[in-house]
Amino acid sequence: MSQRIPAVEIPSRELKHNAHDALQDRQLRGNMRKAMDSLMAKRLASMPDDFEREHLREMGNHVRARALSQLPDLLERLETNLTRNGVKVHWAETVDEANAIVLSIIRAHEARQVIKGKSMVSEEMDMNHVLEAEGIEALESDMGEYIIQLDHEKPTHIIMPAIHKNAKQVASLFHDKLGEAYTEDVDQLIQTGRRVLRQKFFEADIGVSGVNFAVAETGTLLLVENEGNGRMSTTVPPVHIAVTGIEKVVENLRDVVPLLSLLTRSALGQGITTYVNMISGPRKSDELDGPREVHLVLLDNGRSQAFADGELRQTLNCIRCGACMNHCPVYTRIGGQAYGTVYPGPIGKIISPHLMGLENTPDHPSASSLCGACGEVCPVKIPIPALLRRLREENVKSPDDPHKVMRGQGSKYSASERLLWKGWRLLNTSPLAYRAFGLLATRLRGLTPNQLGPWTQHHSAPKPAARSLHELAREHLEGK
Amino acid sequence: MSAKANILAKLRNSLAGTQPIADDYDVALVTEPWRYPAGERISRLRQLMEAVHTETHLTTTTDWPALVERLLAVRQLPSLLIAPGTPHGAQLAAHFAGRPGLPVLKAYDRPVEEWKAELFDDTPASLTGTLGAIAATGSLILWPDRHEPRLMSLVPPVHFALLKASQIRDNLYEVMQEQRWAAGMPTNALLVSGPSKTADIEQVLAYGAHGPKDLIVLILEDA
Known part of the structure; x- marks a missing residue:
């Protein structure tokens, strides 16, 4: 694992070009279609009751909106309670600041090996490469993340990072990179991953994870997962660093009840994940295991920009379930990597412009048919289609616009x-001009x-009819 | 200004003149759909947990040590990690005491640093208690502590969990309220709903990803 080959960078500004390439990839399209069909069916099967589902989505929206409506107070309350519990809280405005904080913790412990649970915020930070450049091994431990890290790729989905690969591709990868005997048996492939990573959990100096919900009331970091790698990363190494966005806070512990149910059912069609891991502090002096230090890095990275606008603020309701991707006709056809952004799919198209600027994501708000599926399935009712239209407006604002x-x-x-468009408006608002244009x-x-x-x-070029409908109707009524 | 001050100032500026949204938490919505008659809680829990490859057994407060002995024999497990400082750890130790030929009972009685390699490489199974369970989702509640540390339910490939039938509740909300979680959370609290699993390769479900490959729940009907 000492190769330092950077992941293949797919530029976000080239979305159209990337999409064109992706559409030609029959293997990718087949893999994606199969996976998305299955995820959609599982979600619906886990939410069969319309009344319960729709009311819970409404409640999820209210819980998130309530948290955002007092976000600065809740962040301070979270910090107070975490600090009381013995967790060190850090704040970062940019990904560079966040990486500097992580590096300083790593250096303080003279650590060489970092094992990572799944964290999309660490992807925003490009943490793996920052650490590797400093000679520190950063290894992903989520099976899907591990697979794509081996292949120097970026995640294609926020929940299922390697969903674009089939078992044959993983088999070849493990054979080539790990020297394992070729097998397409998924159980055996997973056991290989287990064996390799177990040793890494054992050796790691520092564990890094994300956070699903940060509870202000109790100072608790809640993580959901199925594999156990999140628990390993946050429990075995002597130091745990959690990184998360400033929007992930909720007010009360009971608020996680509806959000947890929405998250796991929307993401995977599971009533609950195998593990719900609630971390409220480091090892106490009389305890026998658990990290001796726990750090939380709170990252802004453009979120406060989305927060400043009442409409765009709804982007921050997101609980990162990925349901909008699974239901998106564009995402299903081009896969996640074509977007060139950490967050792909519909949510990626509305959050990435805040993280990276519209100048780096100029085509993202337009890469949608506005079919509305994303908004219909969103567990916290983010009006994604409306926000896409709003971003399209922001995208064509005049440079002179003072707002x-x-x-x-x-x-x-x-x-x-x-x-x-000014001319078009004129044509359509003046009867005289309209008739002249029609003629x-x-x-x-x-x-x-x-x-x-x-x-x-x-498409073939549009050609006006020989006579307008208006004309034909007038003739018909006049009895000609 | 510090990053913290900058972030908070921006957020406060954006909220100027607004009020926090009122708390309209709908308790009925997160409890009513998830209620079960007392007689059905055990069967629902077993059904959900078995659906994700958990093995469940009904037993009693007096019979369970003998059941553990049998299950260890069936699986040919040479040793079992226990928490001697807990009542159930002590009960099992008493059952095994003075009977040569049985699997070795290992005690988690020192900091992990002192025996990490043995825990990872030579500890095939463990037994822990639970704080109860949730029928709605088929979940065990674990609050690891000084006597029963966090890694007991994570590192050994086989995890035996004891569950008192009287401590099975309907849903998570009810458990949080009854056990007053918000008043004081432990350093680590867990919901465990089966053995470790993954579907990261082509959505094919595989058990034994990083945590236990087998979860065996012993339900004490008379407790």
């Missing part, structure tokens, strides 16, 4: 396009161009 909402706003602003368009239909930009790449 600054987000980084990179106006990235797709075009003076000529703006002029075109010209129908009588001179032979002159319409055959090439109309991106539209004619996949």
